[in-house]
Amino acid sequence: MYEKRCVYCGKVITKLSKEHVIQNALGGKYESEDICCGECNNYVSKYIDKNFTEIFNPIIAEIKNLYKTNNKKSNPIYTGNIEYKGKIYKAKFKAGRVVSCSELSKKYKCDIKKLNVSILSKNFELENEAFKNGLCKIAFNFAIDKGISSDNLKKGLNIDKEGEKIKKISFNYPVVPFMPLNEVDNYIELKTSMILYHNLILFSYSNILCCYIDLFNTFQYYVILSQDFYSKKDIYESYIQFVQNRDRKMPEISISSRSDILIYADQYNIEPTMDLDELKKRIKISIEKESIVKNMVDIISEKIQGYANYCIDNRVLSADKIESIQMYFDEDDRLIEDNFRKFTIYKDDKGNTKTVFYPEQIARIIDGKKTNEKITKYCHQKMYRLENFNKENI
Ligand SMILES: [Zn+2]
Structure with missing residues (x-):
């Protein structure tokens, strides 16, 4: 039987491990079982994906209904700058609000939320190693899943090993x-x-x-x-x-003429029917699918x-x-x-x-x-x- 080997450590994959081609924290749905072993998968998410997706936290915090497979409804924390009484401080944010600023809290010995601070900027660092690594990982994964041999991609993949154990994975395309x-x-x-x-x-x-x-x-x-x-x-x-x-909510259905039925049928790509209950049922199935x-x-x-x-x-x-x-x-x-x-x-x-x-x-x-x-x-x-x-x- 054909053996699948992990693209990072080279070991035969005994237990299939689903790897997100586009990071789950970014709403990525695309998963592949053909890339790596569970151990390396953990390694990649801990050292590459986590640092990469954190860069997007200011954006993720503002997207309504972001798709995630592990449906944690957590609001990510991100950093930025605030101004208070003419001075600029580093602060942490959550869902558009300042949640902490250690320097200010120390100085005024009070809860930061009680101070009237203004938000200046949210940190959004695209030109760093973490960003490049995460981006390259997506490209690498997509290519592997589409059947490109990892031999073709070797040049930009760096794996530091200590004996058998992987110390660091990074990409340099x-x-x-x-x-x-x-x-x-x-x-x-x-x-x-x-x-x-x-x-x-x-x-x-x-x-x-x-x-x-x-x-x-x-x-x-x-x-x-x-x-x-x-x-x-x-x-x-x-x-x-x-x-x-x-938005999976069922729409309000109002039919005042036969042509309305055809409009609904067209919109939800279903067979038209004069039976209103049946029409609703078909729309519901179509939305779910x-x-x-x-x-x-x-x-x-x-x-x-x-x-x-x-x-x-x-x-x-x-x-x-x-x-x-x-x-x-x-x-x-x-x-x-x-x-x-x-x-x-x-x-x-x-x-x-x-x-x-x-x-x-x-x-x-x-x-x-x-x-x-x-x-x-x-x-x-x-x-x-x-x-x-x-x-x-x-
Ligand atoms: Zn591995």
Whole structure:
């Protein structure tokens, strides 16, 4: 019989262990039993996932109905800065409120909640090791679950062993932040209404294996898993899930004409019936069955519906736009999956349009620098959208 080996310690997996590809604390639903043994699974969650997900605590605290398999209703604690009487202090927060500030409590010898402090900022550290490790873990897991051999991914995986015992696991793949380089992507990311989702795309191009990661439809990165990858066929795998539990409450059903029945049937994807009790029953079943895991082509195609009209209405249907629409969408306005986030359009000095590899083109623009004005601006725009979304959905 075929033996499954743990990708970290190499031992034969005797007892299957479910590993979350996207961390459970972030609302990740995707689990895989093909990755590691229970011991290494514990290790990864303790040293990689915990530090990674803590970075997102200020965001998690504000998302209504975050999906979690182990349904702890805990509010995570996070840190930030507050101001009191003209001075700035470090403080701890929970669900948007200050819960403690040791310096202030010591100074005034009272409960911090009694002081009229103002919140200045919440700490949100994206450029550190913990962030990179967690991001790379998602990419690594997704690739393993999609059947990529760990031999191909060895270069960025570091395992420190002391004898047989694992001391430290860390990842060191190159990470490139995403920003839209064409009109269609710009429209999808900044002009369509916000849907809170996690999206993963694994693809190969030439000898590169890359994973695109989008968390909370806000934090978007490419992880370059291999630069000497060889495969007989091109790889393109996608995963998309909503982050919030669906509201499973039964809607108020009001039928005033036959067409209402058809509207409900269409909305819940059920067979129409004149029997009102039966209709309600079918709607209930349909709601219960609805999964938060979706098809990427459906979600993105829906976002682009009306884009051509938007351009005509705004009198901005240029040749560039037509080219990027043709690159990503077929005649029925359905997403051409294999190109999405993999290729973009680039216009050279002579005005010739070329199709280029997306992460490579962004890397060229960044040119090895740590920060780039355009990327910073784009990240701020995405953050602003997420914050507004959460405010509107309280
Ligand atoms: Zn192991």
